[in-house]
Amino acid sequence: MMQTGIFTGYFPYGLEETAKRIRSHGFNTVQLDLHFKDIDLSHGQITADKAKRVRDTFRDNDLPISCISGYTNIIHPDEDHRKQNVERLKEIIRNARLFGTPYVISETGTFNTESEWMSDPKNRTEEGFETCRKVIAELAQEAYDHGSMFLLETYVNNVVGSVEETVRMFAQVDHPGLGLLMDPTNYFEDHNIDHMDKVLNQVFDTLADKIKIAHAKDVARAQDSSEKHADIGDDDALASHTFRGVGAIALDAPGMGVLNYDLYLRRLSEKHPNIPIIIEHLDEADVPRSKKFLEDKMRANGL
Numbered sequence: 001m002m003q004t005g006i007f008t009g010y011f012p013y014g015l016e017e018t019a020k021r022i023r024s025h026g027f028n029t030v031q032l033d034l035h036f037k038d039i040d041l042s043h044g045q046i047t048a049d050k051a052k053r054v055r056d057t058f059r060d061n062d063l064p065i066s067c068i069s070g071y072t073n074i075i076h077p078d079e080d081h082r083k084q085n086v087e088r089l090k091e092i093i094r095n096a097r098l099f100g101t102p103y104v105i106s107e108t109g110t111f112n113t114e115s116e117w118m119s120d121p122k123n124r125t126e127e128g129f130e131t132c133r134k135v136i137a138e139l140a141q142e143a144y145d146h147g148s149m150f151l152l153e154t155y156v157n158n159v160v161g162s163v164e165e166t167v168r169m170f171a172q173v174d175h176p177g178l179g180l181l182m183d184p185t186n187y188f189e190d191h192n193i194d195h196m197d198k199v200l201n202q203v204f205d206t207l208a209d210k211i212k213i214a215h216a217k218d219v220a221r222a223q224d225s226s227e228k229h230a231d232i233g234d235d236d237a238l239a240s241h242t243f244r245g246v247g248a249i250a251l252d253a254p255g256m257g258v259l260n261y262d263l264y265l266r267r268l269s270e271k272h273p274n275i276p277i278i279i280e281h282l283d284e285a286d287v288p289r290s291k292k293f294l295e296d297k298m299r300a301n302g303l
Contacts, residue, residue: 002269002303003276004295005066009033009241010284012234015054019061025287029066030058031213031278032099034092035238043088051098059100066276067103067151067181067213068096071240073116074135075109075128075159086135093139096148103212104143105151105181108132108160108169115227116239117246119157129168132159137173144177151212153181156189157246163187163202170210180210184264185219185257190248193221196260204267214268216294217281218257222250232283244281253282255293262301269303 008030011018015036022030032054034041039050058065070092076082093104109132111122122128139150152169154160160169170178187199222228228244228251245251254261268275282290 002265002274002298003029003066004291004298005029005031005276005278006287006291007031007033007069007241007278007280009035009069009234009238010232010280010282010287012037012232012237014038015057019057019063021284023061023063025291027063027291029276029278030063031105032058032065032068032101033238033241034069035236043084043091046091046095046098048095048098051095055098055100065100066278067101067105068092068099069238069240070104070106071238072106073109074106074139075111075132077111077113086139089139090142093143093148093150094146096143097146102143102148103151103179104148105153105213106139107153107155108136108158110158112157115246117155117157117227117243123157123159123161128159129165133169133172136169136178137175140173140175140177142177144175149177149179149212151179151181153183153186153215155186156249161187163199163206167206170207179212180207181213181215182207182211182268183215183217185215185217185251185259188219188249190221193219193249193258196258197263200260200263200267204270208267208271211268211272211275214272214275214277216254216277216279216290218252218254218259220250220252220257222248230281230283241280251281253286253290254279255290261294261297265297265301265303269301273303
């Protein structure tokens with residue numbers, strides 16, 4: 001059966017309290033955000049002792065860590081800023097095994113100077129793709145050298161956003177240190193959201209063997225075109241956890257949109273029947289509803 005997990009970052013507490021609260025909801029795995037009120041895991045602050053403390057705390061609460069958030073703009077247009085972002089991601093990759101998992105996830109970034117989630121004309125150029133390819137190849141090798149794997153998460157406004165761009169990147173970076181984080185909602189825009197099943201089938205027909213971890217959120221047309229963020233009850237929350245979409249598309253919690261979850265879960269289970277599925281884009285109050293929605297879909301489909 002598939003495993004239901006959640007990002008730790010939706011629980012704005014200290015390490016022990018976060019683990020206990022997540023376990024109280026009946027989850028059996030987590031995606032680790034290096035963000036707790038009582039332990040500093042920021043750039044340059046990861047140590048073997050801290051990693052062991054985190055790993056053991058979640059293990060003691062029957063919550064093995066399935067993957068780690070490393071979200072950053074790996075192609076930031078300011079080269080110094082880009083270097084800092086990539087070095088931070090490499091630090092997480094080098095230490096991933098100490099936390100108990102090989103998998104570290106990031107999206108592929110944008111050349112937009114105002115937002116990590118807005119597109120930029122350079123994103124669609126050969127120069128932009130090649131810049132991104134070089135960084136991904138570098139991250140894949142770093143991961144391989146340290147017994148880890150870098151998982152690429154697509155997003156429509158990033159350099160790697162469409163199914164075709166994802167297939168191309170994996171063809172050009174054919175490396176054992178690179179895998180795919182499967183989030184089907186990230187492939188949809190205004191022009192293709194009405195072709196839901198076609199896009200979902202295209203993803204699995206071409207990329208199923210690359211998938212290592214899956215996400216669960218939802219997608220729908222938005223009421224406005226602004227960049228959307230939510231208050232999740234944490235003044236220090238990472239922007240990646242408050243983000244709820246930009247432009248014509250809204251990205252909310254599971255069950256709040258139009259994603260064909262039956263098809264998504266059935267196709268995912270064909271090659272990955274025990275994969276962790278990590279719930280996101282919610283606040284703590286919505287956890288019970290979101291978890292029930294996802295697990296009811298799993299039960300209905302025999303998964």
